[in-house]
Structures are given as structure tokens and as C-alpha cells.
Amino acid sequence: MSEIKSILSIAKRTLEIESKAVANLISLLDDQFAHAVQYILESEGRVIVSGVGKSAIVASKIVATLNSTGTPAIFMHAADAIHGDLGTIQQNDVVICLSQSGNTPEIKALLPLIKVGKHKLIGITGNMDSVLAKQADFVLNTYVEKEACPNNLAPTTSTSAQMSMGDALAISLLELKGFSSSDFAKYHPGGALGKKLYLRVADIVVKNQKPQVDINSDIKEVIVEISEKMLGVTAVMDKDKVVGIVTDGDIRRMLSKYDNINGLTARDIMTSNPKTIDVDTLAVKALKLLQEKSISQLLAFDGDTYAGVVHIHNLINEGIL
Template sequence: MQVQSLSAEHSLALARQVLEIEADALHTVSTRLDHGFADAVRLILACTGRVVVSGMGKSGHVGSKIAATLASTGTPAFFMHPGEASHGDLGMIAHDDVVLALSNSGESSEIVCIVPLIKRRGAKLVAMTGNPASTLAREADAHLNAKVDKEACPLNLAPTASTTAALALGDALAVALLDARGFSADDFARTHPGGSLGRRLLVHVADVMHGGDALPKVGRDATLKAALFEMTKKGLGMTAVVDADDRVVGLFTDGDLRRTLEHALDIQHAKIADLMTPNPKTIRADELAAAAVEKMETLKINGLLVVDADNRLVGALNMHDLLKAGVV
């Protein structure tokens, strides 16, 4: 194999050609969708077991991703290597499962040879192939047509457009199942607790706010000096101003302090009620922390007071708290 020197222009032209071929392939697969797709959705929805995804080579890599997408969107699934299936892994399949088998040719020997064993176990078979006349397609209870006219590889050999089509068809299947199950954002969060998406959907204001003795607050009759001591002690860059019933009447922040210092005043005796921001923006403890982020960004503020249904102070948080929680 001789390495050739390619110009930047040629490389870009080739890359665009690959993307155009694969985009055309996806459009073609879309136009070929038929009742087989609906049958596959119906079989999987009726499945009381799991979806066992299998494929050899590049189809196997695509199958692994499809299994992961199904599992994370409400359809229990896992990948089984077809080469290992004949050496014990067929025990993974039960009669109430659905097997999703991928093979572009539909004739992959490792897949075809285990089809009778899958059927003997009573599991349903959904095939995804690029050849509707293939053995695998004929034996399947439902067939997904992933046929492409050509590969993006200049030699028309390396699996490129065909694997892209299979991957996209797997996504279409997962989304159709997600929709049919009424899978919600909360459901998604429960399958992604370790990621940033999960944190945005699971972490509530109550989980990150400061409360109790760590909550900065002063009465409406407090002096500016007392408010500054409270802000320094609690370290949130702000303090709530409350009435006798602990209802929020105002907020005083570092920004308010800077603006206050632009004017001559008696810090010892100035009243916080004259300097605070009245009726500040607040949030409830049961709201998502992501909602607090959105509110802060929209209002261009760095902190929020947390109140209950009666506007009583229960907490406070700032952007730093949200950053530490991984919500931002």
C-alpha cells in the first residue's frame, strides 16, 4: 500500500462526498420504511423479557450502540456476540425475549446458524439487513430494511453508508418505542444518574441550597453594618431581609453594597430596609436546580433566595453551589 499525498482541497471534497452519500442513504432508508418497522415495534412492545441485540463485525459494533440506546430509553436490552452464542451465550436468550439481529448481507454465518436455536427457544426474531431476500430476512418475524445503494468508501467495500443507515434505523426504533411507552424526562434521568443530563433532571434546589444556621438573613430593622457582618459570616455574597414572620421582604447583595458605597452615607446607622432590593426574585425548594440556573442566567444574577408557599425563607443558593453540584 502506497501512501499518497492529498491536497487539502481534495480531502475536503472527498469528505463532503462521503457525507452526501451517507445522507442520501439515510433518505433512501426512510422511503423504504414499511409495515416491517411497525411489526418490529409491536413485537418489542409486547416483549415481557429483554431485547437481545446481536451482530458480527461492524454490524456488531452498531448493535452494541443500539442495545445501549434501547436500554437507556425504556427498553431493557443487551448485546450478545454471535460468535460466543454457540459456545454458551445462547443461554442469555429466554422464550419471552426478542432478538434483534443485524447483518448487512443477511447471510452472516455466525448469525444464520443460531436462528434455528433462537426459534427453538421461543424468542421472536427481528432482522435488520440490507437484503430483504436474504436468509435472515426470510426467517425473521419482522424485517427492517437497511439497504443502501452504495457505500461511501470509494472502493464500495468498507461498511460506511450501510453502518450509518443501520445505526440511524436503530435510533428510529428506539425513539418509536420511547414514544409508545410514554418515556419521560424523569425516566431518562433515572437511567442517566451519573451524567450531566441526569444531574440536571434529578437535582432539586433543596439538594444544593444553604439552610439553617448557614442561611444569611437579617430583620428589616437591621443596620447596614449588621447586614455586612451577616454576609461576611455566611459567605454567600448576599443576605435575605425578612419580616417578623420570616417572610422575605428584600435582598442585599455584594452588588448592592458596591452601588451603596458610591454614595456618602453613615454605614453605622444606615438601615438595610432603605438599601435592599425589595421583593426579590425567589425560587421554591422543590424546583429543579436547572430551573435555578436558567432563572439566574436570564436575570443576570448570581444568587437566589428559596421560599415556601407563604414566601417564608427556607434557603439560599448561588451559582457556585450549582457549579459544585455539576448542574451548570
Template sequence: MRKPSPVIDVARRTLQIEAAALTNLIDTIDARFEASVTAIYACEGRVIVTGIGKTALVGKKIVATLNSTGTPATFLHAADAIHGDIGMVQPNDIVLAISRSGETAELKMLALLTRQLGNPLIAMVSRPDCSLGQSADYLLLAPFDREADPNELAPTTSTTLQMALGDAVATSLLALRGFSPEDFARYHPGGSLGKQMYLRVSDLYPHNQQPVVRPSTSLQETVLEMTAKCLGATAVLEEGSDRLAGIVTDGDLRRLLSSTTNLVRVTAAKMMTATPKTVHKDTLAIRALATLRQHSITQLPVVGDEGEYLGFLHLHDLVREGLV
């Protein structure tokens, strides 16, 4: 029988303590929370988030989340603030100060300076009766019974709650602003999430060659066109037109060779897939990917507003962009 592991026991106990504290945090979301979020929403400047020690690190994460969801925010270290950097706080800004005890000397001094400047102050603290909480205009409460480490000293439960409460503020603001997936994409244009919202087929297919044959094109010429353009397929356009009659893929060639011995008179028309799946040039790339997956294919002919053939979108294009 396996002996109990103190490592596993401590790890599980840590998560149990923090999970219980997070569950209890739900009950603190009340009128005070709503007032704090409403004040930030009404703010015409930035949210100046401040803290010291571990809460400074939490503050930086909250700033990043706020900025990425449409609420302008910046971080101000509490120690730097009382040594000159308080000058970065402008008249229209609102200050969010994070502290476990609410009694840290630097944050108490910063609260005094903030009030002298006339800026609204939100305190994220564990107790409403602490000095920082008493001096604040708004309260975000993150109460907890104990830290999760065995000695009940290291900031663990408290910072977990602060981080979660910051997420709750950011997502509440997101809902108030009507922040859409398209808005999110504008703030994350370089990531795969952003690309899902803005990258379109028209951004990808022009990089590929445009293989074309006609229905009367011979088997040999069709194979040469597919080989030269390196896409594993070619469009078959109607005679004298730029509209698709069908496509010929590597799979079509294999099926032809397995079922026919007389290849002399074979033309593109005899081996093509008529009325193939297509994609409009303005379709989101992520939707084109869904079509490829649904039909277990690797390329799609791209068409324009009048149904004209423009080129091919290949699965590799989507892989290259990190969508797969």
C-alpha cells in the first residue's frame, strides 16, 4: 500500500483552503462592489492600480486584464508613489489600492495623498475596518480566514482572492461597456484569439498560386498544372468564363487511376468534382477552417462577390497563422 505523501497532502490542503475562500468570496459581491465598478465605469481617466510586495504583482496583473478588456489602467508602486511618482495621477483618474491588512505604511500615506489630490480611492482589502478601508471612497472586500501555507504567513489565499476579485471587476466592466469579441480582437491582434476574430480568407489566399484548367484540358496538362502550382488541386473553370465548373484534387487522380486503364482521352471534366465546396473571400478564416474540418478536406476554392474564381485557401495557410 502506498504511503501517504506529505507533498500531495499539503498541495491538496492548499487548494482546498483557497477554493473555499473563493466560494465565500461570492457572498461579498454586493452593493459596495457594484458602487466600485460603477465608479470605474464613470471614470473619464485611468484606473491607477497600486500595491506593495505581493499585492504589487497582483496589481500588475489586474492592470493587464483591465487594459485588455477596454478599461485604461496603469500600475503605480506604492513606495514609488510617496517618493515622487504620485505626480502620474491626473485629475480624472481613479485609484485602486490593494492591501491584505490595509495597514501598510506606504499605502496609508498614498491614501492621504490621493485624498489631498481629490481623486476617488477604491480600497481592495480583507477587512472594512482597516485604515485603508476607512479612508477609501469605495470598498472591494476580499475576506479570508487563513493563508494556505502551513505556517499561515505567505500571501497565498489573500492574493488568490485579490486576483479573482480583479477579474470580477474587469469582467463586470466588460459587460457594462458591451465589449464584444471584435473589440477583444482589436486589443489582441497578434494572438491566435485575436486572429480568430479578424483574419479573413482574403488575407491568406493571395499568397498562393492560382492553378487553373478548363474542362477540355487533358489529364497530362492537368497533372502538370497541379504539380507546378504545388497545392494538390486545381480549379476547373467553365470554358470562356472565370466561374468554377469543378476542381481536381490529388484524391480525384488516385480514384481515376484505380478505376480506369485507358487514360488517353481523359480530360479534366471526366475526373473533376463538380460543384465543389467553396469559400467567399470575406469569410473569417476560422469559419473556413470549420468547413475544412467538417468535410475532411485540405483546400477550398476561393470565390468573389460574383462567384468568380480567385484562388485557393489551403489548410497550411491556417496552420501557419496558428489557427490550427
């Protein structure tokens, strides 16, 4: 038990140190940050993000966040840059260099080469007296009092600060660009996240069969239609108009209510005014409606035309739920 307490104590201390350091970044933000954001926003090029060691890993994450939120970015390892990869930087590109000390040898070697190319340089560093801070056009201060590491050596708090500053940069650009959820979907077409942002009811119903019976169809026809279309439901039609719905639950209730089902029709057991949804509605909204109403199916409509059925199992299979 004492060992468990000790482990939790270490974890809590780590998170406390890092959270305080990240919160302190708010007081370090100044006009340099705003000018850096404005310059990137107005730039016609890409954002090249560079670093070495743990800072390189953070740089890669910042690149991923920028790309996914509408700001084209490329990662360039500082060590590789001075050994042939400097060509990554093209005209009009903006360069961001990450170095907590600001005096990393690879970064110091890279800075003059960036200046020769006349590219604007944004430095993310915790040392405002460093070479990086002095040579950068814009400096984002990520000073931390100490690392979470008890030896004050392993980059922990400092990388958390760098990551958070990168997020602040990306989200500032996102909001100023008016980057919407539909734009986000374009960059995240795969997986459950992307589907929640772009998958519509129309994309689902076309994969299903379209169950329907006439209002005067006998019960056998209704049961066969529900069984064959495998959606647990059928729409009930009066000519071209949907007037009701019969579910497998309605069939079970009918069997418990009637000793003799001969002569019964869809009209006798259907539920009028079924829950419906438009085909242009996002699938995630269909899921919300199904959950709110505690039902398994919705009839989908394209305007006034019955288009088919969306079943909660469709949404589960698509990874929406």
C-alpha cells in the first residue's frame, strides 16, 4: 500500500509541476506571439518547424497540429538540415526553431543559414538570453522554473511548455482563418472522428435495402418484408406516402395480443407518425435522435420522398457510436 501511495505521489507531483509551468506561459505571452501569428497568417509559404532531441519530437507534433488545422507545415530536423536537408525551406516559408536552451549546437549552426535565405525566424525557447532568442525575428518564451525530473535533467516540463505554446499558435491561426468543423473534416476523412464530421444519413441508407409495404398488406407480407430487408422495420405506404411504420417489436406485441392473426393488415398494427430524419443530416445527429427516443431505426426522407432506413447498427458499424 505504501508503494502505491508513493507512486501516486510522484505522479501528482509531476503533473502539478508541469501544470503550473504551462499556466505560467499565460503571463509570458506578449506582442511577439501576436506578431508571429500575424506573419504566418499573411505568409504565402509554409511553416517549417525544426529542433533536435526531444524538441524535434515536439516539433513533429506541432507540424501535425498545424497541418490538421489548415496551416501547411513541414518538419525539418535541425541536424539533417545542416547536412543536406536545408532545401526543405522554400521561398516565402516561415521557420520555427525549438530549443529550450536556445544554444543547441545544431540550432546555432542552422540560424545563419536561415538568415542567408532571408526567411523570418520564430524562436520557441525558455532562455531569452540565448543565441536563438537574440537572432529570431519573433521569440515565444517557454521559460520553466524546473523540469519534473528530480534531477532537473530529463526534458519534461520544458517539452510540455513547448507543446502548449505550439497548440496556442495553431489554435490562434485556426480561429483567425475561420477554420470550421467542415474544413476539419476535409483533413480528417478517416476514422470515427472524420465520420462524425462528414458522414450523412444519405451515405448510410444507400447501403441498406428499402423496406416498405402497402397499408392493406396482410400480416404475412409485413413479416416477410421485415425479415428479408433485415432492418427490423418496414415503412407502411398509402400510395406514395408513408403513413406509418411496423417494427419487429410491433410484430411481437401483435402475437401476444391476438390469438388469430388471419385478416390483420399493416394498418391494424402500424405506428402512425414515425420518427423521421432528412438524408442530408449528419449521421452523428441521427445517433443522438435514436438515443434520445430510445429507438433503433429512423425513416429517412429526401424532401417528401421516402429514401430508406437508418439503423443504429449502421452507426455502430461505421464507428460513430
